[in-house]
Amino acid sequence: MNTDMLDKQAVTAPVAGIGKRRLPPELSIFIVLIGIALLFELVGWLAIGQSFLLNTARLKIMILQVSVIGIISVGVTQVIITSGIDLSSGSLVGMTAMLAASLAQTSQFVDRAVYPSLVDLPFVVPVVVGLAAGLLAGVVNGTLIAKTGIPPFIATLGMFVSARGIAKWYTKGQPVSFLSDGFTFFGSGLVPVVIFLVVAVIFHILLRYTRYGKFTYAIGSNMQAARVSGINIQAHLIKVYAVAGLLAGLAGVLTAARAQTAQAGMGVGYEFDAITAAVIGGTSLAGGVGRITGTVIGTLILGVMLSGFTFLRIDAYYQEIIKGVIIVGAVITDVYRQNKKKKKV
């Protein structure tokens, strides 16, 4: 169509320009992060006479703790943007950690759990296998959801149970230790943090500036409208869940590398931490809304809280109780935000 013929009507064009984007919604969450950190700092001085923030070792532990959660959360964020959910990531961490570790065992260790006669493999093999296993599980999640139409909650709940089962069955519950230096390098120093940041930057760009990202938001905003606009919903959902699985696999590899061992119970509860981080970061469970920058800040808030509780020597039981409150609180905030938006219309 030749649109020029409409020019004559454009004399009183009401749209002066493209306009400026509004302030990033992450700003308010960032202020919350700073506020919480300062609160711990204040309470720290008052209660135990120590600084919370001016302690490099503590900050390093904190950020290492949440890097793995952060990587999962990036994948979960894009799933939630499509108005889906992924409950399987914690179990996939356990499964991929076991698979990867079993191929990273050194031959000096005689009692090798899975493959007693295995030769030393280069670190690439366990890493790739771990990632591939996560990817495959994600493809299964996505295919189930896209092709059978069952709710994402159910499909990934199935994977949540089965993947944990695979992790336990694989070594009949035995831990896998004595991993090669090449493999454990990925868990050493600040390597997991660097990987987390690289993943976050890649997915920030992917969601903001690529067709993949635009289609992800479109599907979450209105699946039927996205379909009529020519988006292949099934294929796209499979991709989104596959990526979430891949990132859970990466998290599994890093968990095993950092612990220098793998156990079937690794990653228990990580799926909820990841969802919590995404929701605190402004991702809406209703779909269509969410940004990686928010998720990164959400992850840090989670880290600061956990680290702060330990710092104040709050009992681990209380920590769990408070974590539950945070999850519900974050969702209440999400609902409140949605309602406020609706009222405005």
Place this chain on the structure above:
Amino acid sequence: MVLSPSTMAAVRKSGAIPNAEFLLTAEGIRKEFPGVLALDDVQFHLKRGTVHALMGENGAGKSTLMKILAGIYHPDQGEIRMKGVDIRLESPLDALENGIAMIHQELNLMPFMTVAENIWIRREPKSRYGLVDHAEMNRKTAELFERLNIPIDPRAEVRDLSVANRQMVEIAKAISYESDVLIMDEPTSAITEREVEHLFHIIRDLKAQGLGIVYITHKMSELFEVADEVSVFRDGRYVGTHASSEVTRDDIIRMMVGREITQMFPKEEVPIGDVVLSVRNLTLDGVFRDVSFDVRAGEILGVAGLVGSGRSNVAETLFGVTPASSGSIAIDGKQVKIDRPVEAIRHHMAFLTEDRRDTGCLLILDVMDNMQVASLHDQFVRGGFVDEKAVARVCRDMAGKLRIKTPNLYERVENLSGGNQQKVLIGRWLLTNPRILILDEPTRGIDVGAKAEIHRLVTDLARTGVAVIMISSELPEVLGMSDRIMVMHEGRVTGFLDRAEADQVSVMDLAAR
């Protein structure tokens, strides 16, 4: 007049009415939403035993005012009186208890419950043991339906009902409250001609019983058929009230838009070219069969038929949303296979769907996101990355050409009026450079001004050689815009009419046979 609570109770009890002329009055109503003054010093007076129509463009404030009267919104200022007594409406329940019931534009029924359960919810008849008495509930529903002459089974689940029947259930439910005032927000937007007639019958009965009925509509013909008085609103202000017998269609349009619209349907004769789209024996099992037609470049093919005739289904099948069971589609004489929308887009087809909210808008995303989404398959993308600058440029140009009223391109589409949302969707499809444009109810629920602009736009597109298929429930629109009209009835094409021979009677004759 403000009465003390005890006086008020006494007045209510005695049935005495201090101000007998008006059933319901609202004065000095002001309502502000963040950033928008929705109502500014608005008044409204409803007489008993009358039908009072509210007219105004989208965003004029009619629906806001009615939601205030129904207790959904609370006014910032102003007074509401029911039979001369000041009332405060804190919730929809308050409104019901004060005798005001509302039939909403959006259907608010619970799909997995029966018709009877939906109607008597919160008022279920109880048995001796305090349990819900379903037999009694179904009996009361049957009684109500008999009175209103509605042939629906009270025990049917709402999800099994057609949209039109759901609408009738909504209406029956509102009536079941035995209220004094009944507010109807576009009650005919989803029902067929015959049911409209039926509804008007019911309205006249209720009127005779002394009810006051508020009737919001965009359809001028309904106004003159059913309303006694009409109030017009514009941009959140009250313009005036007239007896409907004393005003003409043009008067009302002038009041609504504040300017003259000389010609509603700017149809132009444009040169008609070769056949672009050729459909033969298109069939979707159980829905429609043996649909065959051609559309030429520059031609506007109108598609008429009652709701449920399969009109929209044919459009969906053409576009690959629900692939055909059999039949063939040819573009420029070449057979094509379209079983997914993206294939239709690649063949330069575009499809403005019937339901803006359900299958059109990405409501929580911004104007630019909405406009670009159908073009990203083969435009503006290199190596997976979207060329944001190019997208911004074409979206700005398109928004200007379509005169979309939005603060900027980063505004969420849910904050736009219906007419502007529709223009955003038209913009979405024009960006794909269509040669075949399917429009399903292109002007449903949008105001007169935007309607005329969309009609002009469609004419302009036809002039540039786009083949247009336009489905519409509004006969004047089909008759005014089309070169040729295809009429459907119960999944079959019952005939074609040329522009010269088509009129309301000939179309309805084919549509209802």
